[in-house]
Amino acid sequence: MENTFSAVKSACSSSPESFSEWQHLNELLVQLKDCMLGESERAKLTAENLSTLVDLIHLCNHGIENQIEVHSTNNCLTEVYRTLRNMCVQCEQNQDLLSDHEHLFTASKNSIQALLKQFKHSKDSDIIVTLRCIVQFLGNCSVGHVTNQCLIWKIFVEELNKLFDISDEKLSLYTCMVAHTCISGNLDNQDMWTSSNTIQMLTNVISLTVECDCEWGLFLIESMCKVDSIFSKVFPLLKDTEKLLVYEVMLDHLDKTENDLNPSKSNLQFIAEDVKSQSYIILSLLEKHQNQNPVVIVKEIEILGIATSHHNVYPEVNTDKDLLSCIIYLLEGIHKIGLQGDNLFSRVDKIIKLGNIDQDHAGYCLKRDLVKLIGNMAYECKPNQDLIREMNGIPLVLDQTSIDGRNPCILLKV
Template identity: 25%
Template structure:
């Protein structure tokens, strides 16, 4: 192989001759040779500035001709050659940027970023005989921008300034699986570090909401999910803004992604908590403000979309208060426990007042399980679960439930209910927590039992019994001979 200096002179001459004239297949071979040369570390490190100057001239000419030819409905061969040359230019630029801060900065200073953006924005709208031609150029261009940003904050900031959200919106249109991964890599690279702060302005908030919308409409797009979970969730302010602006179905998707992050933490996939405390407080407050809309489901055949959001939010609150130590401050979130107990009381009363989705049903046959597919199924069970979580090892909350007459309410939900699978188990769990080391609550349950307000027949059906020992009321497993 010839020495880098010899190759450099050849490329300088050949690239200089290319610009300004008509492109040919021979020119494509020149760029392909340059792409191969940039794979060599020595060549990359010693590439002359004139090589890049001539290369950006070629890319600029291709940009102008592609836009002009598209308006004139050119022959297929003319467009194909230019798109092949464009893709190869991007490959050369991509290779030149690999682990070479000098070349990254040089290409930035020579204007490669705005020229590349102009080309990439034009590619998705091209009407060509073979859709694969512009897609390949698009894929290589995105890879180039990704490589240009890696490890180079100056280039990263400049790409962000020029390209987002314009490039994301422009390249979102074609349904091409091949460019998803490189776009994911580029977006993740740009969002990493200080660039994430740029998402706080209004234009970039729109970008973030479009990513959430993609997650909702196309859940198979793993790159979109990763961008949300690895970057957007780090900013409580961004998520709060998005949550307010999203449609209810998209809010549900966002809540599901947050819940999935908590699940990963339980499996030890990450250290710490990926849900910031500020975000947890915001979600708890939103639940308190909007939770009563669920009551409308008692008189509706089709679920209200906002009610669906509230139900998914309740699921998330249950997960956040399930021994995630950094989120257990929610036990002291103002009025969250009171709101939850009061909502359980209202839902329970609505279920008793008329037959609806909140009514206790003990028919598990196929014919009797009509509402089982209703989204409100298990809502009461999750309210009971949240009450138990908020009272765990928390005397003030245990007392608060007693003061709100919540003990009898929870005991009244110990019955098996096909509309709320496992509600009896969650009720036993909550009662155990409420009685633990709390003599006042134990006395209250004892008094309820003596007055007949609450008996332990439901508990016995489940294999538990109330036992008084040394003046203390205990929840004990029922022996088989009882």
């Protein structure tokens, strides 16, 4: 391995220009890449070896930026990052070594910038392959290494966001992996999570996950739910479908028992505030030609119903009298509308009509979730119990005790 590094260093010092010179350098790099597959060889890597690779990255960047044998130069750059990717696999020693070579990360950032600029003009698929290798290297370098995670995020987050513009699924998935690795391990780093670049990354990851069910994206969304006050920054930037995905991930997490860390209280309070300010939208279900979609608000009510069942976890939500008043008014409103005729809120108690119920509709199970939320908020909370009595909530809830195909299991909630 050492002889190969020496040959690479010698080839770099001569500043290759011709196709044959770049081809020779590429062959040497393929040998290095294969060497790094062996654990014993990875352990032999030195700071001098790393400096040789940094010099080569600078050389390749210069070639791409100045249109010097771009294809051959890019091929060499690809092999450099395959080598770096392989040298980090389950090797904390090499991860530590990289922590002391921030200039390698800076050179890699320049590589991404040069490749993006070149791709804008050429649309060469080989450039995408190189970008994938760079991102894989960043991922391997940061796994289980907090110092590298913070360093990589600080240097690369802006460039990583730009990679989503290429619309290459593999590249986007690798980028999600790096994002999850770098920031999910730093849940207490509020500055990292709330920076404008991180917020942009979160919106990119959520959008991608809606489109292709990215596993790394789901992991990152679950981590995001645990970060204080993040919803208030991210949600104004999301489409309804994207909000629903986040809420589905959150529901799954709330349903689990013995969580190591629950969704943030401030994010639950954000949901409660949104319900209080937007719940009127639900009544628009009966109005024609409405542009507003109540699906998000209905999902928020479902989440609050689950969250408030954890009575000691979210006391701020459980004791929110304004939220309770809003929920009682809403249940009263849809109950009255349901009594006016055959509509979305009317009770379905005949078996013959059960097949006509649209279970995908936003109003399905809504009464059940409202009753559940009222019950949870009344549990061991005398001020809430008094409020329910004052608002005639008890007879209202009891009015929901009949069998209703649109609200299965509602009797269990009353």
